[in-house]
Amino acid sequence: MSDASFDTKTRICPQTGHYEAQFGDYFELLKPRVMSLVVFTAFVGLLVAPVGVNPVVALASILFIALGGGASGALNMWYDADIDRKMKRTQSRPIPSGRVTEGEAFAIGMALSGIAVVMLALAANLMAGALLAFTIFFYVVIYTMWLKRWTPQNIVIGGAAGAFPPMIGWAVATGGVSLESVLMFALTLAWTPPHFWALALFTKGDYANAGVPMLTVTHGRKATRAHILGYTVALVGVSVALGLTSIGGPVYMIVATVLNALFLKGAWAVWRRTDDDSEADKHAAERGLFKLSLLYLFLHYGALLAEAALKPYGLGGW
Template identity: 70%
Template sequence: MSDASYTQTVAKHGDAEMGDYFALLKPRVMTLVVFTAFVGLLAAPVTVHPFIAFCAILFIAIGGGASGALNMWWDADIDAIMKRTARRPIPAGKVTEGEALALGLGLSGFSVMFLGLATNWMAAGLLAFTIFFYVVVYTMWLKRWTPQNIVIGGAAGAFPPMIGWVAATGSISIEAVLMFALIFMWTPPHFWALALFMRSDYDDAGVPMLTVTHGRRATRIHILVYTVLLAVLALAMGFTSAGGPVYLVAAVILNALFLKGAYDIWRRDEVVSETDNFAVEKKFFKLSLAYLFLHFGAILIDAFLTRVGMWP
């Protein structure tokens, strides 16, 4: 995974602080994992004991962090090349690859086992599959092999709300599938927008992102197509038991803005976009960050209003 020159730069045992180990868990990504899993659990049409709910979210979060540590272990060589990731604990020389591997494997086993004990083994099995999919299927295989890496690999980030739902109900329903689909279809335009203005990073690291293999024009078309499909799925969620008036209003507004942003990206002229520092792409990327949180926030609000009797 790492060449000799890179290996010489890694940390020595004892150099790391607690914050460095925590950084291995990708806390920003973990925030999204925790939030969407929490929404999936709370939106389920059953009542879950608060302590069980807390344990479920805790173990899902730990499983997400374990995936992050294993991802950083495997990708340490390319992380050292890319500006966006060069300060991560391993390329920065604060944590060794072996420590990251041990932490990731240990937390993976711990989170799956205790989620099964706290809720049900179907939820635990989904968590185990999610970790496997993110680390093996996406990180080790797809990421460096195909420009569709982020499309297929996006499934890993889409599982948390489904796991939360299954932890509560013990089964999978159309609501859980649509929550999964919402994140799955959101991931490609979100990351492709980033890749449009960070293309040199992926070029330098040899990662076959769509912008590298097919160019920016093809990437812009893909963003528009996926955003249209995403809007259809997002609106469909509003007509299930997990949706409601708040969600429908939010979905209409957010998807109108998202479609407008995707259209603006699609119609960009390459010469113009180079001279204005990809302002449209950066705006779309920032909107994409809010897009997912606001959709799931609306689901959470409708679930709360349903529980207190304001919605049927």
């Protein structure tokens, strides 16, 4: 049907009343903000590896890793459409808003998954392809279909899906897994709970309305604040351990020390809150920690890149 049959502003067909989805609607299915983190951490994992990669192979590999991350997002939105309709934060997503059907999201997710895994295996190696396949499976089946609706520790275990990309990038370059790639995985894994629980503390009503057993819903604010502090301490330990490996160095350790001090301070401020505090005070600390968490991970991986860039000049690494 031609565009003339649709209202040019609303994209609604007057004959059927159906919305004509556009490229942007389908792209939104891929969760581009999450995909950007996947691409960045995978790119860092590839670049800091001790083995050089042909630029064409590197770019192709990152593209297929991005497609795999986007496929996971589309399948997540397909399965979680019922939850997304109940949460204010997600009601404007393509499926709840009626811009894309659940069937379309499923088809796009499955097609992109197959393309991404097969092409990454062909462009790089079987290990990288297998890790990407497992990442998609873990995010869609283990986290989305099982953990998210079953346990308040959903984000702790499910966070592994978002932690695999640097390992995949490392595998693209080396064809395997090492202590360095495992610790990059562990850094993102340990970062995920305090990052998401800080968000959940000021969106508690959304998760309760949707029936998602987030820790804030099942155990309350006090327990969530204590968990945030505990996982932050573990995160600091992983951050320091990563800095002592072959991909760390003085630049990384300086950045990590500053960020860890700030993150511990923020987690401590959240932990010290009580239910007697005003909602505004609670949200100020929680929002502050959430925003800091975004900067925390980005700068850690940025510092790893800086170390890799300085090594040819004898300035990076230990």
